Amino acid sequence: MKKEHIDKVLDILSKTYPGAKCALNFNSPYELLIATILSAQCTDQRVNIVTKELFKVYNKPEKMVELTQEQLGEKIRSCGFYKNKSKNILGTSKEIITKHHGQVPKTMEELIKLPGVGRKTANVVLSNAFKIPAIAVDTHVFRVSNRIGIAKGKTPEAVEKDLMKNIPKHMWSDAHHYLIWHGRTVCKSRKPRCVDCVIAPYCSYL
Structure with missing residues (x-):
């Protein structure tokens, strides 16, 4: 997609999804981190239902590690893959305590x-907890980016790099939310609603 078309697409999407933001509910970087781990292969709505109860008590790493893997697994069971997620959540919580003084790190290198x-x-x-420009490539962003032509890549990392190259840095965080919401509401996986699409004139799919 040409630069002028990318600029036009972003302008249209910004007006179509004003105030688009993360759909996960959180009150701290730690809560967002845990909610995002839970969101893998699960809807944000389901995660919000689970974390509403979970975070009433276990909203800090020091509290989370009081749970056994089995106890945490029962609390997050409905999010799917609960055994692996409970193991990772407890492991991450322990490392945040022992290696980061109880605080979620603020760099990509430390987080991964x-x-x-x-x-x-x-x-x-x-992006959402620390307001650092970033583009999170989930299934929606990956699909929509490749489909409309704003970025190309066979892997999420390749698409992320292409988006970072094609989109001004100050718009990275907003743009990834626009793409997510467009993917959820219009540019769906199996039956994209092309006739209702506000960026159809610039789309590579048509």
């Missing part, structure tokens, strides 16, 4: 060293 934390999760935390 935590158990169960990849680039997507790290970018979500950097």
Whole structure:
């Protein structure tokens, strides 16, 4: 997609999804980190239901590690893959306590060293908790970016790099939210609603 078309697409999406933001509910960087780990292969709505209860008590790493893996697994069971997620959440919580003085780290390099934390999760935390420009490539961003042509890549990391190259840095965080919401509401996986799409004139898919 040409630069002028990318600029036009971003302008249209910004007006279509004003105030687009992270759909996960959180009150601290730690809560967002845990919610994002839980969101893998699970809807944000389900995660919010689970964390509403979980975070009433276990909203800090020091509290989370009081749980056994089995106890935590029962609390997050409905999010799916609960055994692996509970293991990673407890592992991450322990490392935050022992290596980061109880505080969620603020760099990509440190975040991706935590158990169960990849680039997507790290970018979500950097962008939404710390307001550091970042583009988190989830399934929606990956699909929409490749489909409309704003970025190309066979892996999430490749798409992330292309988006970072094609989008001004000050717009990274907002743009990734626009793409997520467009993917959820219009540019869906199986049946994209192309006839209703506000950026159809610039889309490579049509």
